[in-house]
Amino acid sequence: NAGVMQNPRHLVRRRGQEARLRCSPMKGHSHVYWYRQLPEEGLKFMVYLQKENIIDESGMPKERFSAEFPKEGPSILRIQQVVRGDSAAYFCASSPLPGQGYEQYFGPGTRLTVT
Amino acid sequence: SQQGEEDPQALSIQEGENATMNCSYKTSINNLQWYRQNSGRGLVHLILIRSNEREKHSGRLRVTLDTSKKSSSLLITASRAADTASYFCATDISSRDDKIIFGKGTRLHILP
Numbered sequence: 001n002a003g004v005m006q007n008p009r010h011l012v013r014r015r016g017q018e019a020r021l022r023c024s025p026m027k028g029h030s031h032v033y034w035y036r037q038l039p040e041e042g043l044k045f046m047v048y049l050q051k052e053n054i055i056d057e058s059g060m061p062k063e064r065f066s067a068e069f070p071k072e073g074p075s076i077l078r079i080q081q082v083v084r085g086d087s088a089a090y091f092c093a094s095s096p097l098p099g100q101g102y103e104q105y106f107g108p109g110t111r112l113t114v115t
Numbered sequence: 116s117q118q119g120e121e122d123p124q125a126l127s128i129q130e131g132e133n134a135t136m137n138c139s140y141k142t143s144i145n146n147l148q149w150y151r152q153n154s155g156r157g158l159v160h161l162i163l164i165r166s167n168e169r170e171k172h173s174g175r176l177r178v179t180l181d182t183s184k185k186s187s188s189l190l191i192t193a194s195r196a197a198d199t200a201s202y203f204c205a206t207d208i209s210s211r212d213d214k215i216i217f218g219k220g221t222r223l224h225i226l227p
Contacts, residue, residue, distance in 0.1 A: 004157075006157075035217070041219055042203055042217040042218050042219040042220055043158075043203070043205075043217040044217070045216065045217075091157060091158065093158075103148060103160045103163055104160070105160065106150075106157045106158040106159070106160070107157050108157040109157050
């Protein structure tokens with residue numbers, strides 16, 4: 001059973017370009033979470049999605065950021081018109097069910113560098 | 116402010132010694148989890164302790180939880196070079212069961 005997969009592992013974008021980060025959850029997991037980790041900091045929750053639904057996007061910046069988890073295919077975190085402050089590691093996690101006691105399995109992360 | 120805060124921020128010990136990291140949090144929790152992150156890698160789930168549990172073991176790991184003090188500790192016994200990593204505590208807060216909140220982590224360095 002393959003783990004959570006994220007691609008690309010490293011992404012370099014110039015200011016103003018778009019960044020698309022992909023996350024394939026573990027087989028059988030229908031819940032996906034995105035986190036951002038700034039250098040020397042802990043992870044910050046961004047968004048929680050189930051298939052075709054955004055459940056909680058309270059951690060997402062209101063502008064330029066969007067996320068989706070379509071019925072088929074990976075979850076996508078999209079950052080439009082990137083700025084230097086978007087440079088960070090973005091981690092995706094999946095779980096079989098939400099709620100108490102279900103650990104989240106993390107992918108290796110995508111490291112975004114904005115030049 | 117952070118829900119979970121690890122202490123110390125950084126720790127260096129000799130191989131073979133025990134390493135203890137602490138985590139404090141602010142609000143009531145459903146459970147508390149510890150994760151490890153090796154440099155440049157994703158997070159690895161280590162152990163989950165529920166709010167009604169006081170202590171849990173997994174191999175060389177021992178986690179305690181004191182809900183009255185809103186604190187947890189992670190003990191790694193007989194440390195090895197491979198234990199060098201950052202360790203994060205994460206709290207699953209009572210009011211929302213669909214996300215967990217991470218602290219800033221403790222950077223553990225095992226000296227040969």
